[in-house]
């Protein structure tokens with residue numbers, strides 16, 4: 647599903663060059679439940695952003711579902727993000743003035759799906775995360791764990807092949823972290839969705855079937871389990 651070949655990423659900060667990623671080569675297969683771990687600043691988020699077509703590598707190539715991402719225009723990158731990739735972040739980024747239903751529906755509006763299909767898909771996505779009864783709630787009425795479950799439903803509503811989760815449990819307690827990890831594991835099993843995490847959290851790391859450790863912008867080691 648993903649082929650990362652000799653990827654480097656350099657940020658220019660005030661005339662100084664920061665090598666955030668150095669010659670990374672990794673392949674990730676469809677259906678994996680894997681994650682990048684490593685110290686703060688090791689390049690986890692930078693790498694996830696490149697896979698998610700949110701940014702481009704300085705050197706090297708990234709193939710995502712048979713498409714060379716580094717050749718994409720901003721418009722093409724936006725289209726692939728809208729259609730094929732679900733994003734989950736540490737901060738849930740729910741729209742505060744919209745209901746849970748409308749928040750989950752939003753990606754389908756961008757894809758211009760007809761109303762009936764949208765309603766059915768939102769209903770299903772809220773069922774997956776156990777929040778079918780909260781469709782008309784506002785984000786401010788939800789706990790952190792429930793908010794992250796809405797964010798998962800929003801990422802899953804278009805049934806993407808790939809979901810990228812950047813520190814998804816960072817703001818959650820143990821119980822809620824385990825609930826959202828259960829949900830993601832089940833979606834991975836039932837729908838075959840590929841999940842890639844960036845995380846420091848032991849609770850997440852224990853669940854990953856493949857752990858890729860980054861250090862100073864390089865792959866340090868790999869473990870599967």
Ligand SMILES: Nc1ncnc2c1ncn2[C@@H]1O[C@H](COP(=O)(O)OP(=O)(O)OP(=O)(O)O)[C@@H](O)[C@H]1O
Pocket residue numbers: 657658659664666684685686687688689690691692693844
């Ligand atoms: N847009 C940017 N502009 C300049 N430097 C950046 C940018 N994004 C990341 N960096 C730098 O690149 C390096 C890698 O950052 P990155 O956020 O990928 O690390 P991380 O492993 O995700 O860290 P954390 O666990 O703290 O989130 C850091 O030194 C960071 O300061």
